[in-house]
Amino acid sequence: MPEVSRLSQSSRALVHARGLVKRFGEFEAVRGIDLDVHRGEVFGFLGPNGAGKSSAMRMIACVSPRSAGALTVLGLDPESDGPAIRARLGVVPQQDNLDSELTVRQNLEVYGRYFGLTRARVRATATELLEFAQLTERAGDAVEPLSGGMKRRLTIARALVNDPELLLLDEPTTGLDPQARHLLWERLYQLKLRGVTQLITTHYMDEAERLCDRLVVMNGGVISAEGSPADLIERYSTKEVVELRFAPDETRPPQRILVGLVERSEQLPDRLLLYARDGESVLNALHQSGVRPRASLVRRSTLEDVFLRLTGRSLVE
The missing domain is CATH 3.40.50.300 (P-loop containing nucleotide triphosphate hydrolases)
Known part of the structure; x- marks a missing residue:
């Protein structure tokens, strides 16, 4: 049938x-x-x-x-x-x-x-x-x-x-x-x-x-x-993304702090992306751990997050 x-x-x-x-x-x-x-x-x-x-x-x-x-x-x-x-x-x-x-x-x-x-x-x-x-x-x-x-x-x-x-x-x-x-x-x-x-x-x-x-x-x-x-956002990303920006000489949070706190993290030259269900909770937990980024943003996941995860960030000529 x-x-x-x-x-x-x-x-x-x-x-x-x-x-x-x-x-x-x-x-x-x-x-x-x-x-x-x-x-x-x-x-x-x-x-x-x-x-x-x-x-x-x-x-x-x-x-x-x-x-x-x-x-x-x-x-x-x-x-x-x-x-x-x-x-x-x-x-x-x-x-x-x-x-x-x-x-x-x-x-x-x-x-x-x-x-x-x-x-x-x-x-x-x-x-x-x-x-x-x-x-x-x-x-x-x-x-x-x-x-x-x-x-x-x-x-x-x-x-x-x-x-x-x-x-x-x-x-x-x-x-x-x-x-x-x-x-x-x-x-x-x-x-x-x-x-x-x-x-x-x-x-x-x-x-x-x-x-x-x-x-x-x-x-x-x-x-x-x-x-x-x-469907694609739910399948390949998380509900929210936390973007953290640090100065070049600032230390980023060690991986051990992120374990169990976020589903996935991505290190970029200008920022750190943290993928989680509740971005505000992640941000509060990081602040309590002494992490003080220069700037922070909590946003919903978008199709762009899915696209970049599936196709990569390298430029295709």
Whole structure:
């Protein structure tokens, strides 16, 4: 009976992959991953540069053939049904590729014609999407003078012209200022409320924690962990983190004091991180032991703590 249940869930998944592999020559960018993306959810790929998340996304978008493994998108095989799948997708690339020779409205209307939509429907859809993207007042403007946030909202609006069943967003807020990022998050949340399934790649922890119902952490072409942000924090971190900062000449607390007091500790050049359920209790116990850091902070664990534990702190070029 459990096997039947799993098969039933797989058949309903908009994206279903088992043992999915992508090779470039002898280099294996994606090394046999399994995943299911279900209708109506926001699913995230989180990982450092070179983790394989963009390669996985390109296979799902039917623009890069898989090297091995099984993959279905919208119940179809990308190898034989690529055009049919792409007609039902909305794709937001990492770099905006708007047509600078067209106005804001024309970028939507011309793109809509590629999907065989009538002129009347394209005009009506463009009007709706301009309002959704808060670009109505800029409809007749050229694209080039727009701010980065406006261009990003227009790119997302354009990806919605064909009323896609699955929206793919590759690093949707890279390079945007905080105000533009928050406005874009609001637009994506509105799409979620409308039932639009979204697949997002990002390296922003706060973005993944805010937007994603479920996500996978990828590293070195494999999936290191999968679950909701809350599940991953509970599984790989603690409820709270104590950050202690010391001057270069100050002595840090010896390991024997930390044993039994915290679940895990991490020595960094500029601070000491202590992972525990009750940060205030840890801080009080350290003060009673004579530990006097220059500065201290008790905060809740975040997805960034999980990410760094799973992928390490070394810079990946």
